[in-house]
Structure formats: C-alpha cells, structure tokens
Amino acid sequence: MDAAVSVREAVKTFGHHRAVDGVSLDVPRGIIFGLIGPNGAGKTTTIRMILDIIRPDAGEVRVLGMPAGESARDRIGYLPEERGLYRKMKVLEMVEYQGTLKGARPAEARREAAAWLDRLGLGEWKDRKVEDLSKGMQQKVQFIGALMRKPELLILDEPFSGLDPVNQNLFKDVMLEQNREGATIIFSTHQMDTAERLCREIALIDRGRIVLGGSLASVKSRFGKNSVLVEYDGDGLSLQELPGVARVDDYGHYREIRLRNGADPQALLRALVDKVTIRRFEIVEPTLHNIFIEQVGERPADA
Amino acid sequence: MHKLLMVIRREYLERVRKKSFWLGTLLFPLLMVGLIFIQILLADVETGNQRKIALIDTTGRLEQRFREKLAEEKLKDGRPAFVVESHPAGEGADVAARRLLPRVVSGDLFGIITVGKDLDAEKNFRLYAKSVGNLDVQRTLQGALRQAVLGVRLEQSNMKLEQKELAALLAPIELESFQVAAAGEAKRKGFREAYFGTFTFVFILYMSLLLYGIAVMRGILEEKSNRIMEVLLGSLSPDQLMTGKILGIGLVGLTQMAIYTATVGIVRLYIAASPLAGDWSGTLDAVSPARMVYFLVFFILGYFLYTSLFAAVGAVCNSEQEAQNLQTPLVMCLVIPMVATFFFVANPDSTAAVVVSMIPLFAPMVMFMRISVLTPPFWQIALSILLLAGTIWLFFKAVGRIFRIGVLMYGKRPTVPEILRWARG
Numbered sequence: 159m160d161a162a163v164s165v166r167e168a169v170k171t172f173g174h175h176r177a178v179d180g181v182s183l184d185v186p187r188g189i190i191f192g193l194i195g196p197n198g199a200g201k202t203t204t205i206r207m208i209l210d211i212i213r214p215d216a217g218e219v220r221v222l223g224m225p226a227g228e229s230a231r232d233r234i235g236y237l238p239e240e241r242g243l244y245r246k247m248k249v250l251e252m253v254e255y256q257g258t259l260k261g262a263r264p265a266e267a268r269r270e271a272a273a274w275l276d277r278l279g280l281g282e283w284k285d286r287k288v289e290d291l292s293k294g295m296q297q298k299v300q301f302i303g304a305l306m307r308k309p310e311l312l313i314l315d316e317p318f319s320g321l322d323p324v325n326q327n328l329f330k331d332v333m334l335e336q337n338r339e340g341a342t343i344i345f346s347t348h349q350m351d352t353a354e355r356l357c358r359e360i361a362l363i364d365r366g367r368i369v370l371g372g373s374l375a376s377v378k379s380r381f382g383k384n385s386v387l388v389e390y391d392g393d394g395l396s397l398q399e400l401p402g403v404a405r406v407d408d409y410g411h412y413r414e415i416r417l418r419n420g421a422d423p424q425a426l427l428r429a430l431v432d433k434v435t436i437r438r439f440e441i442v443e444p445t446l447h448n449i450f451i452e453q454v455g456e457r458p459a460d461a
Numbered sequence: 462m463h464k465l466l467m468v469i470r471r472e473y474l475e476r477v478r479k480k481s482f483w484l485g486t487l488l489f490p491l492l493m494v495g496l497i498f499i500q501i502l503l504a505d506v507e508t509g510n511q512r513k514i515a516l517i518d519t520t521g522r523l524e525q526r527f528r529e530k531l532a533e534e535k536l537k538d539g540r541p542a543f544v545v546e547s548h549p550a551g552e553g554a555d556v557a558a559r560r561l562l563p564r565v566v567s568g569d570l571f572g573i574i575t576v577g578k579d580l581d582a583e584k585n586f587r588l589y590a591k592s593v594g595n596l597d598v599q600r601t602l603q604g605a606l607r608q609a610v611l612g613v614r615l616e617q618s619n620m621k622l623e624q625k626e627l628a629a630l631l632a633p634i635e636l637e638s639f640q641v642a643a644a645g646e647a648k649r650k651g652f653r654e655a656y657f658g659t660f661t662f663v664f665i666l667y668m669s670l671l672l673y674g675i676a677v678m679r680g681i682l683e684e685k686s687n688r689i690m691e692v693l694l695g696s697l698s699p700d701q702l703m704t705g706k707i708l709g710i711g712l713v714g715l716t717q718m719a720i721y722t723a724t725v726g727i728v729r730l731y732i733a734a735s736p737l738a739g740d741w742s743g744t745l746d747a748v749s750p751a752r753m754v755y756f757l758v759f760f761i762l763g764y765f766l767y768t769s770l771f772a773a774v775g776a777v778c779n780s781e782q783e784a785q786n787l788q789t790p791l792v793m794c795l796v797i798p799m800v801a802t803f804f805f806v807a808n809p810d811s812t813a814a815v816v817v818s819m820i821p822l823f824a825p826m827v828m829f830m831r832i833s834v835l836t837p838p839f840w841q842i843a844l845s846i847l848l849l850a851g852t853i854w855l856f857f858k859a860v861g862r863i864f865r866i867g868v869l870m871y872g873k874r875p876t877v878p879e880i881l882r883w884a885r886g
Contacts, residue, residue: 211694211869228698236695242688247475258467259696303692 160223162187162311162342163208168217170203177203178214179366185344185359190337192357193346194446196454200366201346202239205313208344209236222310232261235309239316239346241300245289249280249299252288256303267306274302278328294325301329305336312336314345318352330356350447360446364454378443384417385448386426389438400429407448412438416448464697468705469712472680476713486717490724493661511536512543512571512598515564517557519550519578526609534601543601558589565591574602580610656806659833662756663826665721667799670763670825671792673714674771678784680706681775681868690868699865703776704857707768714764722753755832762849763825767791769856773880776860776867783874798826805830809837819845821852859884 165183169176178200185191193201206212207219210226221230243252250271257267275281278298283291288299297320304312312333318326333356337343347353353360360377362370370377388397389412397406397413402421407414417423423441430436444452476482514531518524524547534542551557554575564570572590579585586606588599612627681703684690693702725748770791778784798805798817805814809831818828818841828845831837863883867875875883 206869209695211691231696234695236692238688238691238695240688240691242684242690242692244475244683244689245687255467255471256692256696258470259464259693261463264467264470300692 160187160220161185162222163344164220165204165207166218166220168204168207168214168219170207170212170214176366178207180217181363181366181368183361183368183371185342187342188337188340189358190333190343190345190356192353192360193344193363194348194350194353194360194450195346195363199363201363202315203366204363205236205315205344205346208313209234232307233310235260235304235306235312237301237304237312237314237317239319241297243288243296243300243303245287247288248285249288249291250275250284253299253302253306257306260307260309262307270306271302274305275299278302278332294321297321298325298328301332305332308339308341310341312341312343312345314343316347317345318347318349350445350450354446362450362453369453370449374446377449378446381444381449381452382419383441383443384419384421384423385442385444386415386417386423387438387440387442388413388415388430388436390430390434390436392434395433401425405452407451414445414448416444416452465701465705465708468697468702469709472706472709473712476676476710477716482713482717486720490721511540513569514543514545514602515548515561515570515573516545516576517548517550517554517561517573518576519554520576520580520613521550522613523576523606523609526612527605530605530608531601554587558587562589565589571598572602574606576606580613655834656803659806659830660802662752662833663799663802663830666756666760666763666826666829667795669714669717669760670767671795673710673764674767674791675788676713677707677710677768678771678775678788679781680710681772682778682781682784685775685779685868685871694868699868700861702868703772703861703864707765707772711761711764711768714760718757718760722757725753752833755829758846759825759829762846762853765853766821766825766849766856767795769853769860773860773863773867773884776864777870777875777880779871779874794822795826798823798830801827802830806834809835815841819848821849824849859886862886 161184163183163185165181168178168181170178181200181204183204193204195201203212207214208221208226209231210219210228219226222233224230244255247255250268253271253275254264254267257270258264262270272281272284275284278301280291280295280298280302283295288296291299301314301317304314314333317329317333321329333343333345345356354374357374359373360371361368397403397415402417402423402425404416404418404421406416415426417426427436427439430439516524516527518527524545528545531543531545532541536542548557548561554577558573558575561570561573565573568591572588575587575589577585588602608627608631611631615627684693697705729748771788774784774787774791778787805817805827808814814827814831815837817823818831818837820827824845828837828842832842862885863880866883867880
C-alpha cells in the first residue's frame with residue numbers, strides 16, 4: 159500500500175527566505191507521526207504543502223496515493239496551529255459547515271457534528287455563538303471540525319498547546335482512538351515528552367531540512383546509550399569539567415549528562431563518588447528533548 | 462461544486478438571517494416614500510403662510526405694478542400669497558433696508574427688496590431674506606419686478622399699456638420636451654424629471670455597489686484576522702472560497718433588489734390603475750420595466766466588477782485601517798460618475814458620455830444614466846456590456862492569483878507593484 163504521505167525533495171521559497179529546502183518525508187499508513195523542530199523551521203510550510211494550500215517550487219508531494227490536491231484534501235482532517243473560527247456563528251453550525259466543506263450534505267454533517275459535540279461535553283453549547291465559548295472550548299470545536307467525515311489522515315499542528323491536562327488527555331484519547339480505527343496521524347509539537355509517548359516515527363526539521371528521521375527507537379539507538387541521570391547531595395560541583403562529559407542539563411531535582419562518544423560512564427561514576435554523595439546514577443537512552451537540543455543547537459529557537 | 466454551494470449557502474444565510482438586513486431592506490423604501498411624503502407635506506405648509514415683503518423703491522415708480530403682479534399669486538385658500546408693504550427710501554435704500562433687517566431676522570418679514578435710482582443700471586435690485594434658497598419664490602419676485610420695470614420703460618417710450626395688455630405681451634411660452642425612444646414613440650419628459658429619476662437610481666446603484674463591495678472585503682478581512690482562512694483552505698481552494706463569497710453576498714444583494722423591484726412594481730400597478738396615473742406619468746416612466754431590467758443588468762455587472770476588486774483589497778490587507786488607503790481609488794471610481802450625473806443627463810449623447818460609458822469601471826453607472834435619459838444606439842449598449850463582461854473575466858483571473866497569495870500572508874502589506882506582479886501570475 160502507498161504511504162499516507164510521501165514528500166520528495168520539496169522546496170519552497172518566500173522572497174529570499176527558503177522555508178523548505180529539499181525536504182523528503184515518508185509517513186507510512188496507520189501510524190502516529192511526530193513532526194518536530196524549532197519555530198520557523200518549516201513545519202507549517204511542509205504541512206501546508208501536504209494539504210496543497212501552497213505548492214512547492216520544486217519536488218513532489220503525494221498524499222494517500224495521489225498527488226496533493228483537492229481530492230486528497232477531502233480525506234484529510236486539519237487542525238492548523240493558528241486557531242480560527244467564525245466568532246458570530248453558532249457552534250453547531252460552525253462544525254456542520256466544516257463537515258459540508260469536506261463533502262457532506264448539510265443534514266448528515268449536522269448529525270455528525272451534534273454527536274461529536276455531545277461526546278466532547280459541548281452538547282449544551284450547540285446553539286451558542288462561538289465567541290461565547292472559552293478558549294479551551296473553542297479549541298475543542300476546532301478539533302471536532304478536523305475530525306468531521308472521519309478523515310483517513312489527520313494533521314494536527316500543535317494540538318495540545320494551551321490545553322489543560324484534562325483536555326490534553328481527552329484529545330490524546332480521541333487521537334489514539336482514531337488511530338486504532340485506521341487513521342494516520344501527523345502532529346507537530348514542541349512538547350518532546352508528548353511526542354516521545356505518542357509517536358511511532360518522527361522527523362526533526364531544522365532550517366527547512368529534515369535533520370533526523372525514522373522510528374523513535376532507531377533515532378534513539380543512533381544516539382547510543384550514553385546519557386546518565388544523576389541525583390546527588392552536595393554542591394559547588396562543576397559537572398562540565400568531569401571526564402567524558404559533553405553537556406549537562408540541569409532539571410533542578412536531577413541532572414542529565416550526555417557523554418562524549420566512546421566515553422566510559424564508569425569513569426564518570428568514579429569521578430563523582432570522590433566528590434559528592436550519589437543517590438541515583440542511571441545509564442539511559444537520551445530523551446527526545448536532548449536529541450532535539452543537540453541537533454538544533456543552543457541558538458535562539460526563533461531564527 | 463458542492464463546496465462552492467456550501468460557501469454560497471453560508472455567506473447568504475449568515476447575512477439574510479441578520480435583523481439588520483431586513484431592517485435596512487425594509488427601511489430604505491420606507492425612507493424614500495417618507496421623504497416624498499414629507500416634501501409634499503412641506504409644500505403644503507409652505508403655501509399656507511402669506512409672505513410679507515418690504516419694498517424700498519428709490520424711484521417710487523414700481524410699487525403699483527409690482528403689487529398688481531404679485532397679487533396674482535394666490536394661496537390654496539384664495540388669499541394672496543404675498544403682502545407688500547412699501548417703505549420710503551429716505552436717506553438711501555441701504556440705510557432703510559438696514560433698519561428693517563431685525564424684522565427679517567425675527568421672521569416677521571419674508572424679505573426686503575431694494576430698488577436703486579437707475580432702473581437700467583446693473584446690480585440695481587436686491588433681495589434680503591433669511592432663506593435665499595427658495596428658487597420658486599425668488600423667481601416669482603424677480604418676475605414681478607421685471608414686469609414692473611418693463612412697464613416703466615414702456616411708459617418712457619410712450620407706449621402706454623394697461624397691466625393686462627402688458628401681461629399678454631409678455632406671456633411666456635412653454636417649451637415641452639419629448640423624449641423619442643427607439644420605437645419611434647415620443648414621451649413628454651422634462652430635464653428635472655429626467656435628472657431626478659435617473660439620479661435616484663444611480664444613487665441606489667452607487668450605494669449598493671459600495672456597500673456590497675465593502676461587505677465582501679470585510680468578510681475576507683474577518684477570515685484573515687480570525688485565522689479561519691487556513692481552516693477553510695484545508696478544505697477549499699482559494700478560488701472556490703472567493704467565488705463562493707462573491708456569489709453568496711451577490712445573492713443577498715439580488716434578494717434586496719428583488720424586494721425593491723417587487724415593491725416598485727406593486728406601487729406602479731397601483732398608481733397606474735388609480736386616477737392619479739396622469740399626474741404621475743413621469744414617475745411611472747422612471748420605473749418602467751425596461752429601465753428596471755437595465756438597472757438589474759448593470760447592478761449585476763457592476764457588482765462582479767467591483768467586488769472582485771474589493772476582494773483583492775481584502776486579501777492583501779490585514780485590517781480595515783490598512784484597507785482604507787487601497788479602497789480609496791475604488792470608492793472614487795464609484796463617486797465620480799455619481800457626482801457627474803448632472804453632466805451626463807444633460808449631455809447623454811456627447812462624445813465624453815459615449816466614451817466614458819464604454820470604460821468598464823464607469824460603465825455600470827454611466828451607461829445606465831444614458832439609457833435612462835435617451836435611447837443610445839444598441840451597439841453602444843452591447844459594446845459597453847461586452848467590455849464590462851470581458852473586464853470582469855480578466856479581473857476574476859487576476860484577483861484569483863492575488864487572493865491565492867494574499868490570504869495566507871500576514872504582516873507587512875505588499876506594495877502596489879508587488880500586488881500587480883502577483884496579478885500577472
């Protein structure tokens with residue numbers, strides 16, 4: 159079967175700015191795929207090309223076995239990063255409208271919209287205007303809009319931003335359910351722990367290029383098991399100067415140390431034992447968070 | 462096609478469901494009828510009062526004739542319309558007049574007429590009044606004075622005439638104008654009738670083109686600033702969105718026009734069947750079916766032309782403030798022909814009128830003006846409509862390109878050369 163999305167050497171330039179610079183990407187069907195990268199890296203542009211909202215200057219984009227375009231678009235549910243609804247419209251009509259734009263007749267779209275609103279706890283708000291809703295509720299409305307007509311491919315740009323933990327969980331459950339029922343999901347996020355928990359595969363985009371991609375396991379193994387979590391008592395210690403240490407992330411409660419290639423964790427342990435009282439010393443795979451920072455570097459993220 | 466219909470449906474329902482739409486639609490004809498009614502009412506009130514005129518005649522020779530002539534003007538109840546009181550010039554007409562001014566201010570006197578020494582001198586006659594805008598009264602007073610002066614002059618040349626004979630000598634002739642239609646029939650129609658009849662329709666055309674154009678522009682600006690554009694473009698092509706919006710709002714306009722036309726049609730039938738038909742022939746003529754059809758044709762063409770341009774403005778701007786500058790030339794294109802209605806109605810066949818009625822941006826209004834005061838050759842109407850339709854087609858293509866790029870751009874508004882570059886694609 160064809161991939162859900164397959165992008166080949168896509169290039170898109172705005173004025174003098176090359177937003178996407180030769181991106182190639184394959185998203186197999188039926189998985190949850192994470193698109194990560196700093197702000198302005200080209201995630202949204204890539205997503206827009208998949209939806210045929212903008213066309214690449216060069217390269218090819220295929221979606222669900224056909225060139226990106228209108229007929230593919232009807233099978234995609236899309237939640238853009240910039241949230242937007244008609245503020246003066248009634249909630250039910252708003253969702254219904256989004257359903258009809260995906261090809262549904264008004265009556266069936268209305269039924270489906272009502273069912274979703276009931277399910278996500280917005281049943282009583284059906285006949286209220288969108289502007290009367292809280293931000294979180296509006297985000298739910300928009301999420302439902304993306305789910306209308308049971309899309310084969312769901313593209314969610316930062317679906318969790320601005321949500322409280324309860325609603326984050328609700329969104330996550332719906333996503334997992336849709337995925338179980340066969341939908342492929344692509345979502346972008348800045349929350350690396352979320353991506354780590356949900357995604358089978360990821361692609362890291364930086365400055366318009368894919369700098370890292372593949373299954374989460376393969377990405378991690380590529381970086382080796384060379385991270386150490388330490389917890390200790392005592393201070394005044396400069397971990398950075400210890401043997402084999404490449405970089406240190408201080409989380410307050412504990413620290414994550416990334417070792418240089420080939421460095422021996424045992425040497426680090428010996429060096430630590432002499433200086434502080436160790437409560438925890440654990441050799442782990444690097445977190446996605448650390449891989450991200452290492453790949454993208456410490457430069458300001460809004461380049 | 463389904464999506465396009467859905468966009469049209471939303472745009473249409475959103476507007477037609479609003480109370481303000483129905484308020485505007487129903488209030489407007491009511492307002493028009495009300496205005497006419499008030500005018501009739503005012504005219505009645507006006508004729509109910511006698512006007513007091515103070516005459517300060519330095520020559521002392523005009524009073525008699527002036528009085529006699531003015532006495533012919535009667536109010537509805539038969540009383541004379543004017544009461545003339547004569548005042549001595551004394552130390553000069555100006556000084557005498559100044560003394561009477563407070564009575565004009567208080568409203569006791571309608572006006573003061575001063576007559577200088579030399580009847581043949583220029584600027585010898587003056588009227589001081591609180592309102593000098595009432596053309597009918599002014600004309601009456603001027604006529605009476607002229608007749609009095611003529612009498613004096615005739616006397617000086619030894620042609621003694623009675624007032625009656627003088628009146629017969631001076632009896633004005635009236636030139637009635639008839640408009641010859643293509644079919645060869647001639648209809649009586651004066652300039653005033655032609656002007657006001659045309660202007661009313663041109664004004665409605667102007668208002669609706671402007672209002673609906675701005676409605677389309679606002680709709681697009683709203684979608685941009687609400688950031689809903691991207692959601693929509695996840696389902697629709699920009700062309701579908703733009704076309705749907707223009708057609709949807711256009712249908713709202715047509716609904717409104719249909720209501721107006723139906724109202725006019727009913728009123729027309731009612732008047733035509735009533736004994737008033739003769740008096741109202743000018744009005745009946747103004748709302749003839751042929752004219753209504755042309756009105757609709759030019760409304761629709763003008764609507765597509767202007768909304769496509771307003772849509773482009775909406776697509777490249779981020780806020781209404783930003784859109785102000787860009788929409789100004791469009792508004793000007795609409796205002797100019799309206800302001801020039803007088804010229805085009807007076808000279809519907811001039812080269813200027815013919816040329817301007819071929820320029821697509823002005824054609825909807827100017828061609829309509831020409832059609833309503835004379836019957837231009839059919840080829841001119843056809844050519845004008847053809848040019849309009851062609852321009853609309855070109856605009857739609859160009860604006861579609863601008864729209865596609867513009868709707869997803871936020872931040873700095875593109876410059877006009879940039880926009881034109883997009884339009885060329």
